[in-house]
Amino acid sequence: MRMEAGKRKLKKTLMTLTTLAVVGLGSTLFTVSTQAESVQELENKQTEIQEKRETLKANLSDAEGQIADVLVDLDKLNKEIEKVTDALKQNEEQLDDTKVHISEKENEVALLEDEIAELEEAIEKRHEILKERAISYQKSGGEISYLEVIFGSQSFSDFITRVSAVNKITESDSALMKQQEEDKNDVEDKKTAVLNKLDELKETELELNGMLALIKDQKAANESKKEELKNKETKILALQNELQLEDSKLASLEQDVKASLTVASEPAVETTVASASVATTSEESTEGTTSSKEKTTRSNTGSGNLSTAINAGFSHLGTPYVWGGKTPSGFDCSGFVSWAFAQAGISIPSHTTALAGTGTKVSASNMQPGDIVFFDTYKTNGHVGIYLGDGKFIGAQNSTGLAVADMTSGYWADHFSGHVRSVK
Numbered sequence: 001m002r003m004e005a006g007k008r009k010l011k012k013t014l015m016t017l018t019t020l021a022v023v024g025l026g027s028t029l030f031t032v033s034t035q036a037e038s039v040q041e042l043e044n045k046q047t048e049i050q051e052k053r054e055t056l057k058a059n060l061s062d063a064e065g066q067i068a069d070v071l072v073d074l075d076k077l078n079k080e081i082e083k084v085t086d087a088l089k090q091n092e093e094q095l096d097d098t099k100v101h102i103s104e105k106e107n108e109v110a111l112l113e114d115e116i117a118e119l120e121e122a123i124e125k126r127h128e129i130l131k132e133r134a135i136s137y138q139k140s141g142g143e144i145s146y147l148e149v150i151f152g153s154q155s156f157s158d159f160i161t162r163v164s165a166v167n168k169i170t171e172s173d174s175a176l177m178k179q180q181e182e183d184k185n186d187v188e189d190k191k192t193a194v195l196n197k198l199d200e201l202k203e204t205e206l207e208l209n210g211m212l213a214l215i216k217d218q219k220a221a222n223e224s225k226k227e228e229l230k231n232k233e234t235k236i237l238a239l240q241n242e243l244q245l246e247d248s249k250l251a252s253l254e255q256d257v258k259a260s261l262t263v264a265s266e267p268a269v270e271t272t273v274a275s276a277s278v279a280t281t282s283e284e285s286t287e288g289t290t291s292s293k294e295k296t297t298r299s300n301t302g303s304g305n306l307s308t309a310i311n312a313g314f315s316h317l318g319t320p321y322v323w324g325g326k327t328p329s330g331f332d333c334s335g336f337v338s339w340a341f342a343q344a345g346i347s348i349p350s351h352t353t354a355l356a357g358t359g360t361k362v363s364a365s366n367m368q369p370g371d372i373v374f375f376d377t378y379k380t381n382g383h384v385g386i387y388l389g390d391g392k393f394i395g396a397q398n399s400t401g402l403a404v405a406d407m408t409s410g411y412w413a414d415h416f417s418g419h420v421r422s423v424k
Contacts, residue, residue: 042261049254056247063240070233077229081222088215095208098201105198112191119187123180244392244404245314251389255369256307306370306424308344310386313394319402326350331396333384337372340386341423348423356381359423367420374419375412381419 313336322330326339338350348358355372362371367387375383385395391408407416 039261039264042257042264046254046257046261049250049257053247053250053254056243056250060240060243060247063236063243066236067233067240070229070236074226074229074233077222077226081219081226084215084219084222088212088219091208091212091215095205095212098205098208102198102201102205105194105201108194109191109198112187112194116184116187116191119180119184123177123184126177126180241317241404245317247390248388248392248394248404249311249314251369253307255389305344305346309341309346310370310388310394312340312343313386313402317402317404319396321396321398321401325396331402332398333396336396336402337384337386346423352381352384355384355421356419357421359421362420362422364416364418364420368422370422370424372421372423373407374417374421375407375415376417377415381417383415387420 316328316331319328320330321332323332324335325331326335328339331339334352334355335350337355338348341348349355352374356374358372362368367373369387369389371387373385373387373393374381375385377383383395385393385405387393388404391406392404393407393412394402394404396402397405405412407413
């Protein structure tokens with residue numbers, strides 16, 4: 001039930017993203033032109049971007065909630081799979097032990113059958129001897145004649161002795177016969193007990209085989225559920241990544257609109273001065289103090305370049321991490337940052353140590369999209385990326401390749417050093 005609700009929620013989010021892409025975002029990806037647009041038009045675009053960013057953030061929050069639910073379900077399922085695996089292992093071991101016991105009991109039955117056969121043979125031989133003695137006693141003939149023994153006595157005392165001896169022999173034979181019968185019965189009882197135990201073990205084996213089949217089916221079903229959840233997680237993560245990318249692009253455009261709005265709001269006379277100032281020769285520009293409008297114009301031009309640097313990596317997301325890599329075929333963290341700024345015509349070093357001293361240091365509370373952010377990983381300032389705004393940065397991560405990551409929580413928040421450089 002929960003998974004079905006999650007699917008419906010994911011479908012709704014995907015439909016929202018599609019609508020944004022078709023209806024809204026396409027119209028938002030514009031190039032800001034202060035000459036062609038009025039302040040009102042820029043303010044309208046700024047409002048439009050902000051509204052769409054709010055929608056994106058809501059969808060991001062929804063996607064993050066779904067991911068959290070999936071992770072909880074995956075954790076529970078992994079624990080269930082672990083229990084089932086342990087049960088499967090224990091039952092397999094028990095089945096192996098049962099098979100060993102069955103083999104032992106089968107051997108024991110075979111030995112008892114041999115013992116019974118030997119006893120039966122001994123009893124049969126003893127029976128023949130007793131039978132011959134009885135016949136000899138009755139007929140006074142044969143190899144063993146009780147009458148010969150008795151009547152061959154020399155005196156009455158000898159007669160009594162001989163009769164007593166014959167009786168003892170007869171009693172001994174009877175006792176031996178009885179003992180043999182008892183031994184035979186005892187062995188038969190043992191055989192019956194062993195056969196019963198053997199039947200019991202075989203019944204246990206049958207039950208264990210059935211139980212193992214059920215456990216294996218349960219494990220397969222759990223693995224199938226796990227695969228389904230992983231696929232769902234992958235789809236939501238892909239959606240989240242798309243939303244983050246679109247939000248980053250909108251953040252960059254919002255900065256451009258903001259800068260353009262500042263320029264468009266300046267008095268016309270200052271704009272004229274700025275134009276004249278930009279048109280002067282290098283010798284003339286060194287004679288006087290640069291006006292505030294000139295600074296604004298350069299800042300705006302730089303912002304445009306920074307926008308190029310910020311967006312340069314979006315079409316190469318997923319590029320694998322390669323140590324020393326400086327091209328879209330493979331990046332390391334500093335190589336990517338250097339490459340991205342090169343796309344904007346800005347030359348900066350391609351090593352983290354050198355980048356840590358590039359440009360101007362700014363406080364983390366004042367960092368802007370396009371600033372370079374550093375993280376203390378295997379060393380101080382060991383990892384670097386480009387800040388996108390709203391706590392996101394783009395960089396070449398050795399675990400995921402080129403990707404957008406969140407530096408407000410988790411690993412990157414824990415390792416953010418607070419060191420930020422601006423190359424404007």
